[in-house]
Amino acid sequence: MVMKLKKYIRTVYDFPKKGIEFKDISLLLANGKALHYTINEMAKLAKDADIIVGPDARGFLFGTPVAAKLSKPFIMIRKQGKLPGEVRSYDYGLEYGRDILEIQKGIAKKGQKAVIIDDVLATGGTLKAIIKLLEAEGVEVLRVIVLMELEGFDSRNMLNCEVKNLIYIKKGE
Numbered sequence: 001m002v003m004k005l006k007k008y009i010r011t012v013y014d015f016p017k018k019g020i021e022f023k024d025i026s027l028l029l030a031n032g033k034a035l036h037y038t039i040n041e042m043a044k045l046a047k048d049a050d051i052i053v054g055p056d057a058r059g060f061l062f063g064t065p066v067a068a069k070l071s072k073p074f075i076m077i078r079k080q081g082k083l084p085g086e087v088r089s090y091d092y093g094l095e096y097g098r099d100i101l102e103i104q105k106g107i108a109k110k111g112q113k114a115v116i117i118d119d120v121l122a123t124g125g126t127l128k129a130i131i132k133l134l135e136a137e138g139v140e141v142l143r144v145i146v147l148m149e150l151e152g153f154d155s156r157n158m159l160n161c162e163v164k165n166l167i168y169i170k171k172g173e
């Protein structure tokens with residue numbers, strides 16, 4: 001059965017800043033069937049990965065259950081200062097702001113194939129930063145899986161890897 005996930009995404013205008021069309025995933029998470037379907041569909045697209053990688057915080061919501069379903073490792077990408085031990089950092093620009101992301105050195109093994117999972121692909125800045133971190137750790141990125149991809153950004157071209165979405169959202173939708 002194909003489920004239409006778009007109806008569970010609510011657009012909130014001017015949040016968290018004026019001019020941003022914020023895509024709220026709360027209704028999808030709050031619907032057990034939609035959540036189950038989302039995790040299953042993402043897992044189908046991640047079967048060939050050695051590791052699943054997801055960023056803090058919404059990448060954890062989808063990446064960890066997908067990894068658990070496939071019995072694969074999940075690796076955290078977190079904001080600066082959250083991960084203990086030796087870390088590798090990357091400074092990048094967001095649709096609304098800047099951030100520094102980190103991975104623990106050596107947690108992913110050289111030569112492993114990764115699938116990255118996140119909620120929204122907008123500018124692609126976050127995913128690009130994660131790809132850079134993984135490549136610096138000697139990991140090959142097979143693809144990126146996002147719950148939704150937003151129209152109006154040239155993000156696919158800058159990512160240089162396969163991109164899969166479960167929902168494509170046009171401007172003003």
Ligand code: AMP
Nearest residue numbers: 021022023095120121122123124125126
């Ligand atoms: P980006 O680096 O611009 O592709 O966006 C990175 C992250 O910021 C996404 O994974 C989302 O968690 C969040 N984000 C960016 N734009 C939006 C948006 N319009 N609505 C909701 N979340 C967003």
